[in-house]
Amino acid sequence: MSKKYDMQTTVNDFATERVPLDQRKSMINVAIIASGFCISMSGLFTGAAMAESLNIKEAFISAIVGNLILTVIGGFGGIIGTREGLTSSRLAMFSFGKQGFKLVSLVLALTMGGWFSVQAGLFGNTINAMLPNAGIISRPAIASFWGAILMMLTAIVGIKGLSILSKIAVPAIAICATIGVFAAVNSVGGWSEMLKVSPSKSFGISTGIVLVVGSFAAGASAQADISRYSTTSKASLLATTIGYIIANTFIILAGYLTTLATGIGDLPKAMIMLGLGVPALLVLVLAQWTTNDNNLYTSSLGLANIIPVNRSYIAIAIGVIGAILGAVGVANNFTNWLELLGIGIPPMAGVIICDYYFINSMNYSDKKLSELKNWNWKAIVAWILGIVVGFGVKLGIASLNSLATALISYFILMKIKGEKQVEKEEENGKKNGNGIDKNSL
16 A cells, blocks of 8 residues: 555545545445444434334335335445545536536535534433433533544544444444344233234335435435445445345334334333343444444535545534534524435435436546536536425425436436537546556446
């Protein structure tokens, strides 16, 4: 490993450059990072919401189908990241233009950075609810602040930090959550009794699928930020599949089963009620940490593509601001705004997916960057159309509707005059400037 690569990996983490082949990670490594990103408190709360209106069969189908959809979204975007070695923000340059992509970067930075502060605030509130008599350290403001600082540490380091934490946290969360689920099930007399529990009224599998997809559509749309470190497209897709089909399904069903058994829609609180204090605390801290450091990481990657400052310094700045906002409770007022921004990310992913697979035949080239426009208004129009449909159409899954609309709209707009942002190369497998043979990826 050269000193240049080592510095970039630990400081800027290839935020504005392609990740070279000698810096790629194993499939297991990427899968663990993706799993850590997916395993979050929001997944537990999604499962809890499903427990109010779905029986076990309906919940299982909703979780599997919903995560299949997330796998498709994250899988297609992740493969682009793998083949090109670029972040979600940088990939947007080829479709939105040399200046237009900064708009995408800003939206990603605002959304993920905002969620970092919101999650920090929620972390503080949950710590206080779990440990109300622990003194000053468990006060909501104090717990929010120290929790945010913890989550910031691994995001500063970059992909190595995310990897190290995930290797420790994912198995620990899986073990502790499994213990909690079995304890909850045993508290009602075992699985035979659990199967008899059924809500009085069901809102249907389709609504369950909407809950699952909507809870993580924004994260799936930015999958390239993680998958750019994969070695091959196959490894990228497998890692993404493990993250959603296995990890996200597991955490959603853990929240569902615990709520169904105890009536408490919060796994850590339910575990404490069942006498599992230490495992409950581990689930809370590690599940929140592995997700929120990814939020901050993606946010810092977005801003690193706008301002000429090392990504790690940006992560520190966003982390400190997020810690303060989370501590004073101001961030809680941003939730609705952030949810609106979240609907804006999937159609952006739709444009990038369409541009790569259908307009440029799965091939971008560094030398073609000089031929790009500053702004590709067709991409922006398609993005806006996707957002309008996402908000306006009440049937189906809002994030999926917005993504599909943007993808189709962009394809039609780009084909009206036969224009392309980037011309095809004579050979699809031609190596780019970093010596990355895309056929080998």
